[in-house]
Amino acid sequence: ATEHAQGLMFRKKLGLDDGMLFVFDDEQTRSFWMKNTLIDLSIGYFDKEKALVDIQEMKATSLLEASPPTYSSAKPAMYALEMNKGWFKKNGIKLGHKFQFLKR
Numbered sequence: 001a002t003e004h005a006q007g008l009m010f011r012k013k014l015g016l017d018d019g020m021l022f023v024f025d026d027e028q029t030r031s032f033w034m035k036n037t038l039i040d041l042s043i044g045y046f047d048k049e050k051a052l053v054d055i056q057e058m059k060a061t062s063l064l065e066a067s068p069p070t071y072s073s074a075k076p077a078m079y080a081l082e083m084n085k086g087w088f089k090k091n092g093i094k095l096g097h098k099f100q101f102l103k104r
Contacts, residue, residue, distance in 0.1 A: 012038055019083035027078040033070045034061045040085035045077035050098045053077060055088050 024030070027048040034041070038060050045054040054074040061068040073080075079099075088094075 014039065014084050016084070017087075019081055019087070022080040022082075024078050024080075027076045029073050029075075030077045030080055031070045031072040032058070032080065032082070034058050034068045035065070036063055037061055037068075038063075041082050042085050042087050042089075043071060044081045044083070044088055044093070045073035045075070046079040046081065046099065047076060048078045050079065050100060052088075052093065052095050052097045052099075055093075055095070057085060058082075 022030075030045060032043055037058070040060050041058045043056050043058055044052050045056075047053050054077070056071045058071050059069070081099075
């Protein structure tokens, strides 16, 4: 839960294909905010079938910002993936695309 709350706060940069995947126990409308987040991010919301249902561009905020904006999923989601701004577009990932977990 601490990792969920902190997310990518205070990071000054992300590697080209680095990001953070949030996995929830159920599917519902999700909201993320950019409190103490110093870099612009793109967030992809995925439903329980792991299909992309929404992509939003999230703006960096100042550490002094008392109430940063929130970004709510357009549809219920069970997964959220935060990446560098523009990552989904740059990689041709569009609504309806699915992901899968790799087996080791």
